[in-house]
Structure formats: C-alpha cells, structure tokens
Amino acid sequence: MKRPLEIIGATDVADLPELGWHHVPVRVDSGAATSAIHCSRVKLVEKEGIKELHVYLDAKRGAPQHFFIVTDFKETVVRNSFGKEEKRFVIKTPIRLFGRKIRTEFSLANRQKMSYPILLGRKLLKNRFIVDVSKKNLSAARHSLTPTRSQN
Template identity: 70%
Template sequence: MKQSLDIIGATDIVDLPDLGWYDVPVRIDSGATTSAIHCSRVRLIKEGDKPQLCFYLDTKKGAPQQSFTVTDFKETIVRNSSGKEEKRYVIKTKITIFGKKIRTEFSLANRRKMRYPILLGRKLLKKRFLVDVSQKDLSAIKRSKASHRSHARHQP
C-alpha cells in the first residue's frame, strides 16, 4: 500500500528537539540535495583518538545560546547557492514536522544573510512530502489547529 504524502509549502516552522531549538522558520528547497542549518564558530577539535565538531546555532532566530559538540559527523563537498563548491561538515539530528520526528542530515552552513536559518532539501522531502509553493507553514497551521482543538476539549 502506498503511503500518502503530506503537502508542504514553500516555508514552514519546525522543532529540533535534540538541539533544544523550537519554532524554527525553515525554507523548503527542492533544488538542494541536503538540508542546511545556519551555524557559526564551527571548529574541529582533535583531542584524543576521536575528533569532535563544535558549533553554535542562530540565537537571533531563537536557538539556545550555547555551543554544541558532536562526534557523529562527516565532511562533504557541497555546491553552494552561488554554484561554488565548498567543504562543509554534516551532522545528523532529529527534526519534528507534521508531528513526525525524522532523523536527517544537515550541512553546517553560513546562512547569516539568508532570511531562514534552515533549508530543507530533497533528501528529507523525498517520499515524505509533496511541495506546493503556493502554500506556507502548513505543519505549523496543522499543529496550531490540533493544539486549539485539544485545548477546547479541556474547557469546562
């Protein structure tokens, strides 16, 4: 049986529970292979036998004001929006959208000049979502309606 796909708009609001970052505005980009997350002060720490990756998220968009350190990461070459190849680190973390927790990869990028701190690419979208660019924030609207219905049921 074929599973039905959720329709996602050009933008949405997601949670990154493992990183403690909630209500994060995202841009959907079916032209991008991987998803990207805005980070700063990304640095590789080589202590002992296992390298660690340190980074900070975008506090201006509501991210926790703390550094994150991961050991599960990889390095890859990505073609950026200008068409230039650049080396980026990629981490795995969970994203919550449409009430579903999905573990996916994010490349750590400098998106300081971009309106959205997170870009969701094809690897995340494939076999999960249909993109309707005339819509926006459908997951957030669905979550808001569900929260409102739940709250209304508990009223005396």
C-alpha cells in the first residue's frame, strides 16, 4: 500500500542515526536535485588498504559540531548552484523525518556560507513529501525534536 505524502515545511529538524548526529536543522530545497551535508573538511585517509572518509562538521544553527568516519562512499561530479561542476564525495545514510527512516544519498560539500548543515533535495522529497514553504519544523513539532544549542 502506498504511503500518503507528508507535508514538509521550508525547514525542519532531523536525525542521521547511523552517523550519530541528532537534532540537526535541515533546509528543504526543491530546486536542488540531490541532498547535501555541509562539511568544514572532508579528508580521504587510507588505512591498511581501506579507504575512509573523515568528515568534520561545524556547529551551525544549533546543530552540534560533529565528526564521523565512513567507508562506503563514492566520488561524483555535481553541478553546484552557480552551474559550475565540482567533484564531491557522496555517502548513503538514513535520515529520520516524521518518524520514518529514509535511506538516501548526500553529497559532502565544503560550503561555509550555508546557514543550514543539511539541504534536502528533490530525490529525497519525490513521492514522499509535498513542500509548503509557509510552514516550518513540522516533523520536529510532531516528534518533539528541537535543535540543540551550539556546544563550545
């Protein structure tokens, strides 16, 4: 049975449980094809023949500073918002919104000027959500998630 579409606002709060990153503010962007995590640094490290990505996330909009390591990733070419192509690493991990866990891809981008640490694009939204830009934090309100304060 097909699930009904949820209404999602312009912003919300989500969890990335496999990365151990919780109560993270997200921005919905129906103009972006893919979702992105905004990282301060992404470092490719090889240990004993195994490639790892070390990802450093700055505190933004109340999301805590965070660090994680992934071994399941790929590198792809993404066209940024200015139309310029750039190489980015892409990871696949679940995001929890509206009480459901959705496995999706995120490109990792060093975009210091971005206000929100996570951008949700069309591939995640399609056949799951209807965007109402007049609303905010509908999933967070329903599931008692609130952004955490920055930790110094």
